[in-house]
Amino acid sequence: MREITLSQAVNEAIAEEMRRDDTVFLIGEDVAEAGTPFKVLSGLVEEFGTTRVIDTPIAEPGFMGLAVGAAMTGARPIVDLMFGDFLFLVMDQLCNQAAKAHYMSGGKLSVPLVLRTNLGATRRSAAQHSQSLQALVAHIPGLKVAMPTSAYEAKGLMKTAIRDNNPVVIFEDKLMYQDKAPVPEEEYLIPFGKAKVLREGTDVTLIGTSSMRQVCEAASKMLEAEGISAEVIDPRTIVPLDEATLLASARKTSRVIVVDEGHQSYGVTAEIAARINEKAFYHLDAPVIRMGAMDVPVPFSPALEDLTVPTPEGVADNARKLMSGEMIHAA
Amino acid sequence: MSAAPKHNAEDYLRMYRQMVKIRTFEDNANQLYLDAKMPGLTHMYSGEEAVAVGICEALEVTDKITSTHRGHGHCVAKGAEFKQMFCELLGKEEGYCRGKGGSMHIADQSNGNLGANAIVGGSMGIATGSALRAKIQGANDVTVCFFGDGATAQGLMYEVMNMAALWKLPVIYACENNGYSEYTRTEEIAAGSIIARAEAFGIEAHQVDGQDVLAVNKLATDLVARARKGEGPFFVELMTYRYHGHHVGDINRAYYRSKEEETKWKETRDPITLFGDWLAGEGVATEEELSALRDAVKAEAKASVDYALTAPYPDGFEVDMHVYAETEDA
Amino acid sequence: MPHEVKMPQLGMTQDSGVIVSWLKTAGDAVATGDVLFEVETDKATMEVEAPVQGFLSGVRAAEGDDVPVGDVIALIVESAAEVEAGAAPDPVPTVDEAPPDPEPTPQEPPAPDPAPPPSPSIAPQVAGGRVLASPKARRLALEQGLNLAALRAEGVAEPIHAADLARATTGAQSTLTAAVEGTAFKALLEHSGDQSDRTRVLAGFVRRAWEGQSGDPVAVLIRSLDGSETIDGRDDDRVALTLVDLCDSRLLGYAPAIGTTLTVAHGPSGFVLTLSFAEPALAFAAAAALLNDIAARIDDPIRQLI
Numbered sequence: 001m002r003e004i005t006l007s008q009a010v011n012e013a014i015a016e017e018m019r020r021d022d023t024v025f026l027i028g029e030d031v032a033e034a035g036t037p038f039k040v041l042s043g044l045v046e047e048f049g050t051t052r053v054i055d056t057p058i059a060e061p062g063f064m065g066l067a068v069g070a071a072m073t074g075a076r077p078i079v080d081l082m083f084g085d086f087l088f089l090v091m092d093q094l095c096n097q098a099a100k101a102h103y104m105s106g107g108k109l110s111v112p113l114v115l116r117t118n119l120g121a122t123r124r125s126a127a128q129h130s131q132s133l134q135a136l137v138a139h140i141p142g143l144k145v146a147m148p149t150s151a152y153e154a155k156g157l158m159k160t161a162i163r164d165n166n167p168v169v170i171f172e173d174k175l176m177y178q179d180k181a182p183v184p185e186e187e188y189l190i191p192f193g194k195a196k197v198l199r200e201g202t203d204v205t206l207i208g209t210s211s212m213r214q215v216c217e218a219a220s221k222m223l224e225a226e227g228i229s230a231e232v233i234d235p236r237t238i239v240p241l242d243e244a245t246l247l248a249s250a251r252k253t254s255r256v257i258v259v260d261e262g263h264q265s266y267g268v269t270a271e272i273a274a275r276i277n278e279k280a281f282y283h284l285d286a287p288v289i290r291m292g293a294m295d296v297p298v299p300f301s302p303a304l305e306d307l308t309v310p311t312p313e314g315v316a317d318n319a320r321k322l323m324s325g326e327m328i329h330a331a
Numbered sequence: 332m333s334a335a336p337k338h339n340a341e342d343y344l345r346m347y348r349q350m351v352k353i354r355t356f357e358d359n360a361n362q363l364y365l366d367a368k369m370p371g372l373t374h375m376y377s378g379e380e381a382v383a384v385g386i387c388e389a390l391e392v393t394d395k396i397t398s399t400h401r402g403h404g405h406c407v408a409k410g411a412e413f414k415q416m417f418c419e420l421l422g423k424e425e426g427y428c429r430g431k432g433g434s435m436h437i438a439d440q441s442n443g444n445l446g447a448n449a450i451v452g453g454s455m456g457i458a459t460g461s462a463l464r465a466k467i468q469g470a471n472d473v474t475v476c477f478f479g480d481g482a483t484a485q486g487l488m489y490e491v492m493n494m495a496a497l498w499k500l501p502v503i504y505a506c507e508n509n510g511y512s513e514y515t516r517t518e519e520i521a522a523g524s525i526i527a528r529a530e531a532f533g534i535e536a537h538q539v540d541g542q543d544v545l546a547v548n549k550l551a552t553d554l555v556a557r558a559r560k561g562e563g564p565f566f567v568e569l570m571t572y573r574y575h576g577h578h579v580g581d582i583n584r585a586y587y588r589s590k591e592e593e594t595k596w597k598e599t600r601d602p603i604t605l606f607g608d609w610l611a612g613e614g615v616a617t618e619e620e621l622s623a624l625r626d627a628v629k630a631e632a633k634a635s636v637d638y639a640l641t642a643p644y645p646d647g648f649e650v651d652m653h654v655y656a657e658t659e660d661a
Numbered sequence: 662m663p664h665e666v667k668m669p670q671l672g673m674t675q676d677s678g679v680i681v682s683w684l685k686t687a688g689d690a691v692a693t694g695d696v697l698f699e700v701e702t703d704k705a706t707m708e709v710e711a712p713v714q715g716f717l718s719g720v721r722a723a724e725g726d727d728v729p730v731g732d733v734i735a736l737i738v739e740s741a742a743e744v745e746a747g748a749a750p751d752p753v754p755t756v757d758e759a760p761p762d763p764e765p766t767p768q769e770p771p772a773p774d775p776a777p778p779p780s781p782s783i784a785p786q787v788a789g790g791r792v793l794a795s796p797k798a799r800r801l802a803l804e805q806g807l808n809l810a811a812l813r814a815e816g817v818a819e820p821i822h823a824a825d826l827a828r829a830t831t832g833a834q835s836t837l838t839a840a841v842e843g844t845a846f847k848a849l850l851e852h853s854g855d856q857s858d859r860t861r862v863l864a865g866f867v868r869r870a871w872e873g874q875s876g877d878p879v880a881v882l883i884r885s886l887d888g889s890e891t892i893d894g895r896d897d898d899r900v901a902l903t904l905v906d907l908c909d910s911r912l913l914g915y916a917p918a919i920g921t922t923l924t925v926a927h928g929p930s931g932f933v934l935t936l937s938f939a940e941p942a943l944a945f946a947a948a949a950a951l952l953n954d955i956a957a958r959i960d961d962p963i964r965q966l967i
Contacts, residue, residue: 023468025467051466051467052467054463056494057490057493057494057497059490059491059493059494061456061486061487061490062456062459062487062490062491062493062494063490063494064456065455065456065457065459065460065487065490065491066456066459066460066463066491066494067460068456068457068460069397069445069456069457069458069459069460069461069462069463069464069474070460070461070463070464070467071460072445072457072460072461073395073445073460073461073464073465074464074468075464075467075468077460092450092453092487093453093456093487096450096453097448097450097453097454097456097457101438101446102653102654102655102656103431103653103654104428104431104432104436104438104446105427105428105431105432105436105438105440105446105653106426106427106428106429106430106431106432106653107429107652107653107656108427108428108438108439108440108441109438109440109445109446110656112656141654142654142655144655163658164658165655165656165657165658166655166656166658254795254797254823281796282796282797282799282800283796283797283800284795284796284797285795285796285797285798285822285823285824286795286822325818325820325822325824325825
């Protein structure tokens with residue numbers, strides 16, 4: 001099978017959906033000729049023109065608001081938010097308007113839009129261009145949240161997001177744009193709320209979102225060499241969350257580590273860990289471990305920044321502790 | 332009153348009736364609230380009727396509006412029914428939003444009302460986005476964005492007016508200047524001229540007497556027609572007055588405005604009285620006919636209130652319905 | 662520290678109580694909840710229970726004494742060695758006479774040195790004696806009738822994990838033995854012509870017998886002589902018992918230290934059944950009824966069809 005980059009996969013997904021449905025349009029800063037700073041959208045304006053690939057002023061709340069209104073009245077906008085950190089700028093339009101319109105109107109209005117943005121540190125971009133804010137939006141009922149872990153996932157999830165009748169936030173890892181993966185030429189969609197078991201194991205479950213999937217997979221290889229069998233799962237979407245697959249794995253292995261690049265406190269890892277604790281408690285042989293980014297603003301210096309995110313070594317180390325029965329975080 | 336010769340008697344009477352409906356709706360809502368029969372909080376539109384009616388009478392059903400926390404008037408003017416509105420205010424199943432929105436979130440998409448909004452200025456993006464959609468899709472509907480003078484302090488307004496002007500979107504920004512931003516005089520929160528804000532973006536802006544329904548309607552009719560032809564966006568500042576406090580419980584308000592001022596507006600500038608006098612003077616309707624019309628609206632309102640008071644609440648199982656819209660299998 | 666036993670206030674207007682009788686005497690071991698003495702208040706005679714476990718000591722109020730509420734009337738000490746003899750004449754111990762504090766003065770633990778990790782025999786004990794064990798270990802212990810406190814006492818380090826259950830040994834296993842002729846069973850097997858069916862048929866007997874006794878469907882873990890294991894029963898049912906079929910060997914019995922295990926062996930005249938189990942998780946009467954039922958089914962396989 002051919003291999004393409006995550007960037008090309010996103011581009012293909014959007015192009016295919018824009019050909020399929022002429023109510024789909026792109027809006028954001030420098031999405032047209034510039035094709036975004038990451039060049040993800042290059043070429044789309046040539047095919048679809050400036051009425052459907054719309055460059056905006058630098059006004060995130062403004063164009064987010066426009067997308068909500070357009071979505072409410074029959075269009076399917078894809079909003080490009082250049083950096084995930086800018087989510088803070090669009091919170092009212094996303095969380096007070098888009099997320100609630102369907103509910104507040106008793107089902108009369110709906111807001112089928114996609115907000116594509118990114119996450120991920122270690123690009124030396126410092127505290128305002130490196131955050132992973134998925135927990136922030138996953139907390140708001142009415143929003144769906146997808147976290148692709150490869151080019152294949154990015155394409156299938158984007159196509160599903162565009163066809164969904166709700167506001168969907170997709171977080172791409174900005175360090176993965178050039179990562180290649182096999183992506184079929186034929187059309188495919190990836191349903192929301194269906195986790196993918198990437199590797200089966202019996203001793204410990206590693207749940208990894210976005211690029212933390214790669215961290216978990218690398219950790220599982222290290223552990224395999226030591227005779228520890230790790231199961232690796234990609235939740236794909238954190239809202240909706242495929243609880244059944246995660247719980248089944250927890251029951252099987254009795255040990256779980258949840259890895260996500262958002263800050264550890266009050267984060268995605270905490271939510272997943274809590275659900276496993278609540279629903280698979282009597283199958284756990286050790287506490288469910290959260291591994292998120294350190295609770296510090298992302299520092300600039302490479303020497304510091306690299307300390308803030310989970311690593312394969314760190315995941316493997318925690319897995320070993322769980323296997324040896326070492327007491328972790330016990331009072 | 333401004334002369335508006337192109338209207339026939341039926342149009343005039345419908346405008347009068349719509350204004351009376353709004354006033355009557357608000358009188359009933361106010362009483363429901365004071366009688367502790369209505370939960371939550373609510374904001375009265377009384378005094379501003381000519382704004383909503385003058386504009387909405389210039390719109391088609393397919394045209395869109397976005398509304399505000401003080402939104403009952405826009406909702407009635409855009410064609411909503413009393414029964415579903417009162418049911419919504421009381422949180423009943425038959426309400427426009429099945430009791431999930433309430434006073435501040437009534438939406439009636441069947442008449443193009445994209446919803447009231449409890450965030451001041453929160454609907455400006457939605458209105459402009461609706462206009463962007465119309466432009467992209469080649470639809471010829473126009474969107475009117477209602478907002479108050481208080482919302483001109485929100486940054487979102489400048490972002491979306493900028494884009495609307497750049498892209499010539501069919502949107503009309505209707506600023507209802509009722510003189511007060513919650514409990515504060517407008518002069519204290521708005522520097523400079525309000526219409527100059529729009530003019531800075533090259534948007535054609537007008538100021539109009541918001542108590543004169545014919546003047547409002549004439550201007551709106553003209554601007555809507557031009558917006559349909561791609562000459563938008565437009566900005567209108569409608570000078571009006573809010574009879575009640577910021578919300579129903581805002582009773583002791585002498586600290587920000589005088590009783591004398593309120594009395595003066597009610598006695599000399601009331602939009603319904605002014606238009607009724609004009610209708611009688613022009614021989615469109617006698618005072619007796621207008622009085623009968625008002626009584627009929629009151630009776631309709633009473634029947635709707637009585638209905639809503641005894642109507643059932645939504646079943647508990649609906650609490651987690653409508654969080655997400657259904658998506659048919661792609 | 663010794664626990665002071667005081668005259669309790671049991672009624673709103675009560676200011677003293679008369680000791681009616683002591684049910685324990687100095688030096689007696691007492692468990693939490695044991696009745697220590699009876700007291701007569703303004704309302705009634707009531708039994709006063711020991712609030713902690715230990716040994717009764719320093720009894721300083723005799724039967725018939727009227728003692729103000731709140732006064733110390735005895736102590737409960739932690740070890741028999743600390744017991745004070747007889748009723749002390751002094752109602753309140755002076756500093757000099759205070760019983761030795763069994764708890765050493767808090768001090769810094771010895772600095773970690775190259776010594777080996779703490780041996781299991783000094784596994785950490787937590788307040789209240791709660792055994793630290795994973796949720797899974799707790800569930801399995803419950804299902805298998807294992808006593809986690811006994812495991813700890815035998816040196817299994819805390820926190821106890823699922824894997825520790827299999828490693829651990831307990832001395833608390835009970836054994837029941839039965840002998841059956843099983844002529845009809847042998848005939849049945851010969852008729853079917855396949856001796857390898859025997860273990861499965863036995864497992865079926867066990868499951869039916871268990872269900873008959875407890876009402877709950879269960880699965881049986883069949884352990885072969887080569888150590889391999891298979892489950893007999895439905896996926897969802899909990900595994901209640903391990904079955905070891907020794908009939909193809911010279912072995913007669915196998916009683917592992919944990920869990921509930923049934924062995925079936927060829928005896929001098931028929932079959933010997935041995936059930937090893939932990940009381941009281943599986944009570945003697947239930948175990949006896951179960952084993953009898955299984956034996957009866959082997960003796961009369963037709964019964965199985967009923």
